[in-house]
Amino acid sequence: MSTALTIVESPMPPAVRQQDGDADLVRTWLGRHESKHTRDNYARQARRYIAYVDRPLRELRASDVLSYLATLLAQTPATRANATAxxxxxxxxxxxxxxxxxxxxxxxxxxxxxxxxxxRIMSEADATRLIALVPGPRNRALLTLAYGGGLRASEVCALRWLDLAAREGAGQVTVFGKGGKTRVVLLSVNTWKVLAAIRGDALPDTVVFASRKGDALSRVQLHRIVKAAAARAGLSADVSAHWLRHAHASHSLDRGAPIHLVQATLGHASVATTGRYTHARPSDSSARYLGV
Known part of the structure; x- marks a missing residue:
């Protein structure tokens, strides 16, 4: 008489099921954010918090959060604000x-x-000098577009020649930006000429700013190019690619560009975001009306 082997699966312990659920929650939450920078930052913050409390998220109370944040009191307000957010x-x-x-x-x-x-807003003279002192035409065109078009680092790196088109003696660039939104930015005659000069016989689907391997430049590579340019121009070591975007917004507003136009060019979701530049560099102050 043969005896059948019966395998009875043991139920998974509730704590294990809860941990799996927590991991799924974090993955789903991170996936809602378009920005890789935001995803990486939020993932890091979540790991630190979960490791600190060492309990399922469903069991936590406000006191646990406050206790964790209290461990960050020695950090800068910006670091604590980042973790809290x-x-x-x-x-x-x-x-x-x-x-x-x-x-x-x-x-x-x-x-x-x-x-x-x-x-983080450099003067117009500093921005011009930073670009002018770049030795190679490719890198000079790269920084000219970042500043002249107000593009994000990721947007500059992802561009292909088919995204650029001549228009009325100058040109335009179609940008697939943050939040999966597409916008078209009109470029100045000078910016267009600098870009057109480096194209050569590049095919439409070729990346505009290629690395030595022929693929698109990474944000890290762009960052290094900007750092080298800033050092060459004698500017702060803190200068980054995003500083060129800040400079575009501030300088165009200084020159009289309507705030809603700057908002559309930079792809800000809210005009309030663009308005930060008017507060950072106001055109007047009541202090100038005093006799001291």
Whole structure:
């Protein structure tokens, strides 16, 4: 008489199931964010918090969040604000989809952070010098477009020649930007000439700014190019590719460009974001009317 072998699966412990659910929640939450920079930052913040509490997220209370944030008091306000924003986002998302019974992030307030935008806006003369001193035509065109078009680093790196088109003696560039939104930016005659000069016989589907391997430049490579240009021009070591975008916004507003036009060119979702530049570099002040 043969005996059949019966395999009875042991139920998975609740703690294990909960951990899997937490991991799925974090993955889904991260996937909602378009920016790779945001995803990487939020993933890092979530890992640190989960490692600290070492308990399933459904069991946590507001006191756990406050306790964790208290460990960051020695950090800068910006660092603490960053961590707070990430956790509040995670808890809100988890509660909204019904996974977390409570939104424990509601009681947490991010620390006030000084607006340092003004410190990251170079003068028009500095921006011009930074670009003019770049030795190679490819890199000079790269920084000219970043500044002249107000493009994000990721947008510049992803461009292909089919994204550029001549128009009325100058040209335009079609940008697939943040949030999966497409916008068209008209370029100045000078910016267009600098770009056209480096095309040669490149095919339409070829990347505009290729690396030595022939693929698109990475943001890290672009960052290095900007750092080298800043050093060559005697500017701050803090200068980054995004500083050129800040400079575009500030300088165009200084020259009288309407704020809604600057908003559309930069692809800001809200005019309030563009308005930060008017606050960072106001055109007048009541202090100038005093006799001291």
């Amino acid at each position: 990430a956790l509040k986002s995670l808890f809100s998302f988890g509660h909204d989809i019904g996974y977390l019974p409570l939104n424990v992030g509601k009681v947490v307030k991010a620390p006030a952070v000084k607006n340092t935008l003004a410190e």
